[in-house]
Amino acid sequence: MELNRDNMKKIRGLIVFAVVVVVLGLHWEKVLILAGACVSMISPFLLGGAIAFVLNVPMRAIENHTPLKKMRKIRRPVCLVLSIALVAGVLAVVIFVVGPELVNTAVSLQKNIPIFFENVQTQAAELFARNPGILMYIEEMEVDWDKVGKDIMGFLSSGAGSVVASTFNAAVSIISGVTNFCIGFVFAVYVLLQKETLGRQMKRFVRAYLPDHLGDRAIKVAALTEKTFSNFLAGQCMEAVILGTMFFVTLTVMKIPYALLIGVLIAFTALIPIFGAFVGCAVGTFLILMVSPVQALVFLVVFQVLQQLEGNLIYPHVVGGSVGLPSIWVLVAVTIGGSVMGVLGMLVFIPLCSVIYALLREDVNMRIGRKEGGSGTKGPAAEIKSDHRQGTGKDGSSDSERQETETRQSRKPGQTKKTGQTKRRRK
DSSP states (O other), X not given: OOOOXXXXXXXXXXXXXXXXXXXXXXXXXXXXXXXXXXXXXXXXXXXXXXHHHXXXXXXXXHHHHOSOSSOHHHHHHXXXXXXXXXXXXXXXXXXXXXXXXXHHHHHHHHHHHHHXXXXXXXHHHHHHHHOHHHHHHHHHOOOOHHHHHHHHHHHHHHHHHHHHHHHHHHHHHHHHHXXXXXXXXXXXXXXXXXXXXXXXXXXXXXXXXSOHHHHHHHHHHHHHHHHHHHHHHHHHHHHHHHHHHXXXXXXXXXXXXXXXXXXXXXXXXXXXXXXXXXXXXXXXXXXXXTTOHHHHHHXXXXXXXXXXXIIIIIHIIIIIHHHTOOHHHHHHHHHHHHHHHTHHHHHXXXXXXXXXXXXXXXXXXXXXXXXXHHHSSSSHHHHHHHHHHHOBOTTSOBHHHHHHHHHHHHSOTTOOHHHXXXXXHHO
């Protein structure tokens, strides 16, 4: 191998790669700690990027339908303010609508829980009366209340310091979270005001430091990812609103209690694909059970009917078509995402798997097309072989082309092929 400049560059690259792999293998724990510290330092900007991505979905729709298209200087700030006001308004409406309902629910539960437990005690007394052996077994049980009291005092005395420390840590975490949110929100505003400029800069950066084919591929993948995530977010929000409205209207018509609260709760939990609505179902069933067990059973039946209707008709058209991912892979993405990152993973892994699915499908189709084109009779290679079978002259023309040229040259000006054949027949 010649030791020219290109080979020396490859050797240096291999040496650097080997050193990095050895360092990562020997000190992987320290590398993970360093990576965690770096992520914590840039966490406000990551949060800002997430906020900008969420706000960009309604902002883009407002920009496409706004009458201020000619006024470029004020169009972007106005659309940004309207997007923030829209998101904040939705949250405010949910808080002010659900807040009083939660207060009423707490008051009603405070009244219904003692009645519920009284009914449980009455039924337990009847059960014990019918089965005196259970009552005798309970009477024979002995509890050392002195030991229980000492254990409780010991736990309180030893846990006082931990309670103070946990309270202090919670306060620090709250202050840190508020600070990170403020920094991230300001960063998101700057990103949304200059998103075209930042997009051009990122494209120039990628094309400057990557080869042409890799740079174009990276830009294409980034555009596909942004489009898929935006469509998934818009479709998931629309699906949650539709499902919450369906539950609210149905429960109101059937005069089941806590209709508004359960509708809003299911709408919020439905943002988590597949499993979210079942969380709302469990909470709603518990709330209705405190009022009427029969109505709780009716609510379970209604939930199953509406869930099947939503899963088979609404979700595939609203969300399934937006991300282009089959149902079986949606289930796999939700399961893996939930086990890796919890609720956030359930939201992120569906569009992420959709991007991977689209790229893999494109690569598979391209590879199959290459194989079929190389081995079939209708591919480019077959066309080249058929051209060679016809034979070519010195000027590169085929036999059929030479015959057509000689025929045209033998005709007189203005004479067509048909008239020439007619004269020959007369002779």
